[in-house]
Amino acid sequence: MSENVAGMTVDKKSVKMTSRPGLVWFGVIIILSMVAASFVAAYIHIGNYKSDQEKQLKQRVVLFTDGRAYSSGDWIKRIVEAAAVLINSDTFKIFAAEVDQYQGNIIDLLIATPKADTSDSDSSQLSGQLPYLRSLLDDFVKLQGFNSARIMNAKAQIYLSTDPSDPKNIVLLEKLAGEVLKDGKMRISPIRKGENGLMVDFLFPMVSDQFDNTHPKTVSILILTKDMGSKISDWLASSSYSEDKDMQTFLVQRYNNSFSFVNAKGDISDLSSSPLTSDSLLPFEVRPNLYGTDKVYSLGQFVGEKDAAPEWWIVAEFSEKIFTTAIAQTVATTYSMAGLFSLVVLFMGGMAWWWLIGSDQKKIAGQLSELYNVIETQKRLLDGINASISDPISFSDANGIYRYVNPAFAKAVGREPQTIIGLDAAAIFGFDTAKRLNVADHQALLTGEVITTQETLWLLSQRYYFQISKSPLRDENTREIIGIVAVFRDITKLLEAQEHSRRMVQQTIDALVRAIEESDTFLGGHSRLMGSVASVVGKAMNLSEPDMATIEAAANLSQVGKMFVPREILTKQGALTPEEKARMEQHVEYAKEILKDIEFDLPVVEAIYQMHERLDGKGYPRGLNGGNIGIHARILAIANTFTAMARPRSYRSAIPVSDVISFLEAHPESYDINIVSVLKDILKTPTGERIAQMMATSKVNS
Structure with a gap:
């Protein structure tokens, strides 16, 4: 039923339905839902924005601390390399062994005067060497830039020193010396304040087998004292990037479960409790700063060897207040938009309520107006949100x-x-x-x-x-x-960070290759020739670029573990004893330990670890067989054997490449015959002839 009202046709049934209280409550629920949804959307947007900013901050902190940790670790490595020159010197090793065997009072040795005829010839001989050794020690300290050097015997008595005064931390040095004597590992003293600034002591075992060839032992301890004030300043200096100008860096050290930290000014402060979340980890998160005065985002990178004395962490801190202030504008803008949207919705709801008390036509017009305005409001909301998206x-x-x-x-x-x-x-x-x-x-x-x-x-x-x-x-x-x-x-910054990481890995590979060549030129030459053979085989087999990169990197680094195998075993001409063979086979474990933490993004370590496996399971270290051995390792195994046989040695001339191929073909239980066939075909080409010439004319192992 309908009637005409003011020239307009109105459906009474429709008016009755739209004027029911249930419709009003339905509208209220819709409005409140929209208001709630706007604030929920604002809250989610803010949470996502903050999470993204935290991820970016973490990336910057990780890159920052990685660089400083690498620099400090490299500095310690150079100290160790410098000390190795002295502790491996036969002159000092023999003298230290003789002092260790000396049964008299060390004071008598230090004050003894050499004579032509004396009842205590040992004391006279040893004391007669002291001036010469002290002169050598003085030259070493000046050349390497140390403040002082001391040599202490197994009874914690200093018998050779470049500094006549007793060290002020002698009690601590005696304790650390006892630990070195116990396990034969180097120790580093906690950083301390000295008269000339920050100082640190390095304690190295001096091992000798002069009086017992079967059981070498630590007979003395070399103590090197180093001024590290300038190094601390370099490690803990502020970043040059404007984004990280508010980042502070510290060096945290732990000794005997006691913690302290050093700031960029060289001040040392004790920590009342451990800052670590577990045994040796300080992951990126919000926590109190080291001074305990404020909340910060912080992350720590471990430096040095775990369980060494002391343990160091490079810790970077970024104020939570500064971070929060930086995102406050986005928070304010987002909630303002949500509030504005809510006001618009509430206003439109009020208008709708007002129109509901009028005629049916006004209600209909109000509903249409409300719908239009809601759409426009949503459009403005979407435009506003879209404008805030970066x-x-x-x-x-x-x-x-x-x-x-x-x-x-x-x-x-x-x-x-x-x-x-x-x-x-x-x-x-x-x-x-x-x-x-x-x-x-x-x-x-x-x-x-x-x-x-x-x-x-x-x-x-x-x-x-x-x-x-x-x-x-x-x-x-x-x-x-x-x-x-x-x-x-x-993703510009992300790709630049990935490229930086790739360059760091390549620099690490180059450094290790140089270390191999400097350690043993034969090993370095072997790696290069082996890499040449493996590369041409890989190309002939149409391997992918990642596979080729894996083979080349693995070949260059394949001999890195042999740097830690005794030279007398590497150069022995006769057959190795079972004990020597077991020691030789340890080189793959050494290589794995050295390379495990390098992010190659390729199976380089696995290829090196498997290259001495054989198809019949009689290789090492794990006795893998058949399909369990990767294609990279199979190629490297053949390239390694080929290079070793085809090169001349000090005790034999080079084996003709045809004989080497015959040997490989005669052992299909060990070597992949398909790869051997590829190598055989290559040797018939000009490239193969150049490889054969390189092998025959390569440097003889001395």
Whole structure:
């Protein structure tokens, strides 16, 4: 039933239904839900933003502390290398062994005067050597830049020193010396304040087998004192990047479960409790700073050897207040938008309520107005949120014409948003770049799926790397694709960090290769020749670039473990004893231990670890067989054996390559016969002839 009211037809049934209290409550629920949803969305957005900022801060802190930890670890390594020159000197080792055997009072030795005829000839001979050894020790200290050096016997008595005064921390040095005598490992004293600044002591065992060839023992301890004030300043200096100017760096040290820390000014402060979350870890998280006065984001990188005395960590701290202040503007903007949206919704709800008390037509008009305003409000909300997103976003129609871009997109290309609308990709990015970008558009239009690519774009004369996701947008009714929504994610810093990491790994490989060559030129030459053979075999087998990179790196580093095998075993001409063979086979374990923490992103360590395995399971170290041995290790095994046999040695001339191939073919139970066949074919080519010539003319192992 209907009637005419003021010239308008009104359905009474409709009016009755719209005037029911249930409709009012339904509207209230909708409004409250929208208000709640706006604040929930704001809360989620803020949480995601803060999480992203924390991840970026963590990346910066990790890169910062990694560099400082590497620098400090390298400094300790150079100290160890310098000390090795002295403690491995036959002159000092023999004298230390004789002092250890000396039964008299060490004071008598120090004050004894050499005579031609004396009842205590041992004392006279030893004391007669002291001036010469003290002169050598003085020269060593000056050459290596140490403050002083002392040599202490097994009874904790100093019998040779460049500094006549007793060290002020003699009690601690005696305790550390006892630990060195017990386990034969070096020790580092806690950093301490000295008269000339920060000082640290290094204690190295002096091992001799002069009086007992079967049981070498620690007969003395070399104590080197070093001024490290300038090193601490370098390690703990502030970052030169503006983003990290508020980051503070400390060196935390632990000795006998007591903690202290050193700041960039060289001040040492004790810690009342352990800052570590577990035995030796200080992961990135919010915690009190080392002074206990404020909350900070901090992370610690371990330096040196675990369980050594003391243990050091490079700790970087970034104030939580500064971090929170930096994101406060985003928080305020987001909640302001949510509050504004809520006010708009509440206002519209009030208007709707007011219109409900009028006629049916007014109610209908109010409902339409409310719907319109809600849509407009949602549009403004989406526009506001879109404007706050830092990633460039665009929408182009099926013909590639841009119909919408967000402020971040306009800023990236250096244009106003309204000047971009109606242009195609070529007009914005240039013809060549547009051609690459349009490939992903065509794929998305053709497949109807999200297409993600990585592109290099030059924007405002600067190169950027973007991860671009192209999503097809469909018509709500026809479900036809009407355009493409593109989201550009800037991954420039991420890729630069990855490239930095790759360069660090390559520098590590180069350093290890140089160490191999300096340790034993034969091993270095073997690695290079072996790498040449493995590379040409890999190319002939059409291996992928990652596989080729794995083989080349593994070949260069394959001999690194042999630096720790006694030279007399490496150069022995006769057959090795079972004990010597077991010691020789330990080189793969040494190599694995040295290389395990390097992030190759390739199975380099596994290839080196398996290259001495054999197909019949009679290799080492794990006795793998058949398909359990990787293709890289199989190639390296053949290249290693080929190079070892084809090169001349001090006790034999080079074996002809044809005989080497015959040997490999005669042992299919050990070597992959298919790879041997590839190598055999290569040796018939000019490349193979050059390899054979290189083998025959390579340096003889001395």
